[in-house]
């Protein structure tokens with residue numbers, strides 16, 4: 001059992017080496033990060049500084065070439081693909097800028113889908129999550145009938161479907177206007193308050209970053 005002051009997520013000495021043709025690129029270069037339970041943290045930095053790479057490493061979608069990621073004090077180093085898949089399914093919710101909702105399914109079905117895949121369909125919980133994001137009256141609308149901001153809110157509800165401890169978000173407000181972006185931030189504060197969810201947000205928006213508890217800047221903006 002991890003001590004309560006153990007960071008829920010840690011990156012120690014993280015680097016990722018990409019090769020593109022004859023060129024090798026080292027990204028992050030020994031980055032250290034501690035993420036504490038219930039924290040909302042912004043990851044900022046110029047384009048190409050490694051924000052998405054860091055999110056993928058923390059979420060077990062990719063592996064570092066140097067260093068390690070620890071979840072609740074346990075290293076993911078050397079973990080099998082099956083272990084990483086379980087780690088993601090049980091603990092992580094992902095939200096991307098392009099939400100990839102299923103256009104021919106309604107909002108409720110989109111949110112229920114990950115529960116069904118996990119063998120625990122729970123329409124009541126799905127309705128509750130849609131209510132948190134302010135869309136319980138629109139549950140029967142197909143994704144294609146919702147605005148960009150509404151679709152992103154459905155994507156957040158979907159990411160919460162399996163009650164993850166950590167929400168990892170890559171530019172979740174990147175294509176939204178300021179009002180919608182502020183609304184998403186209010187929703188995230190509400191989710192954190194209700195469920196003590198830990199939230200890591202990659203963003204180019206200084207306004208959004210300022211509403212987070214703290215910011216980790218990977219490079220000059």
Ligand SMILES: Nc1ncnc2c1ncn2[C@@H]1O[C@H](COP(=O)(O)OP(=O)(O)OP(=O)(O)O)[C@@H](O)[C@H]1O
Pocket residue numbers: 018019020025027045046047048049050051052053054
């Ligand atoms: N699969 C890959 N193969 C080769 N290089 C890659 C790969 N993925 C990322 N890179 C390189 O790694 C660097 C960091 O990419 P990453 O997407 O993490 O940056 P970012 O900070 O999220 O950028 P942006 O703000 O533009 O989305 C970039 O120079 C990118 O070209």
